[in-house]
Amino acid sequence: MAALLTKEQLENFALQGLSYADDHVSDPFNIRDVAERLGISYSYFYHNFVNYMGEPFWHYVKRHRLELGAGLLRHSGYNIGEISEYCGYATTAAFSKAFKLHFKESPKDFRRIIILPNENRTLQITKTITAAIGNDAFQELFNYDRCEKLRMPDSILYYSFISRGQDPIAEMIARMNTYHNLFKKMQTLYDLPQSRIITGTLDAVPVTNYEKLSMFAGLLIPTSAISAHIQLQKNHSYLATKRIAGGNYLKLPVPMDFATAGMPMYNFISMNCKEGVFKMSGNHFFISLDGPTYSEIFIPLLKKHY
Known part of the structure; x- marks a missing residue:
């Protein structure tokens, strides 16, 4: 099959898998579900995803769910149990365990962090943009x-x-x-x-x-x-x-x-x-x-x- 497909088609298989994982972030599914939806074998999808994305599919799914959970801890009013369910975890304990392994902080402690490591870069880019156009103008518009x-x-x-x-x-x-x-x-x-x-x-x-x-x-x-x-x-x-x-x-x-x-x-x-x-x-x-x-x-x- 690989010899018959273009680079763009191979990339599309990987990106369709990424899309499926995002649209089913709260739902139980496995790699075979995605492969069958795309009409390709489990093995072909697995190796193609790793080659294009640089990480195994299920590693991406877990990381994506935990990062979305971290975003909800940051910006939503949901409690940790509600966020666990949103991110596809059967129990709050399972979510909390996986979250701490990934972020080195419990969900409760993560919520208390004032500025995240990646946020410093975002805020610096923001300052550069507003300085070029005028900070006062941005404060007036983003009100x-x-x-x-x-x-x-x-x-x-x-x-x-x-x-x-x-x-x-x-x-x-x-x-x-x-x-x-x-x-x-x-x-x-x-x-x-x-x-x-x-x-x-x-x-x-x-x-x-x-x-x-x-x-x-x-x-x-x-x-x-x-x-x-x-x-x-x-x-x-x-x-x-x-x-x-x-x-x-x-x-x-x-x-x-x-x-x-x-x-x-x-x-x-x-x-x-x-x-x-x-x-x-x-x-x-x-x-x-x-x-x-x-x-x-x-x-x-x-x-x-x-």
Whole structure:
């Protein structure tokens, strides 16, 4: 089989596995489930994933779940038992044991850390961006009082990984225009006025090491658009999918491109979560691309903060 496949096809198998793991983070599954979904053998999928990702599939699944759990400890109002369940662990004790082995801190102690090691880098990049444009301007724009609270419907995200590893943000910026044009054409072709072209990461910022971040661009479509989903699944099966739960969101409009808004967005989320202004219901915050110099940030909120 390997001799008949291109490098891009081999990469797609690995990335589809990564996508499956993310979309089933709370669910029990095994490697054979993923291999069967892709229509390839267990052995072929296992070795292909290691070759492309640099780590075994189940090692990635465990790391991804624990990093998402760490992100929820950081930004959500859930208790440790609720986070354990969200991350696919049968018991709080099992989650706590795995978490301490991975992070060298218990979930309870991790929650008390003021600034994470990876966060220093994120905050430094933020300072560089704000210094170039003007810190006062950013403080005025990234202000909770400018936010709008709204309800979002259950949706499905059809997406492509546009960068991963080494310098994912720089690569994402370089490739975004191509993917934005692709999804813009799909909006027109399938008549999707309620859809949004969005970008973000599957990972937990700033828990995940910068060089391991997986950045995406995609089309977010309400699940109620049934005919569109049938067409997309038929004609664009190469795209990864992710279920995005509806609910309460905070929307912050900013007059800047997605790349400029990205780091200050994280700083805005981190600061307000630490101060208890709001707490998140999940790690799936994202930026909606509404124009070359206009973006909208969407942050999932716990119901009691709505």
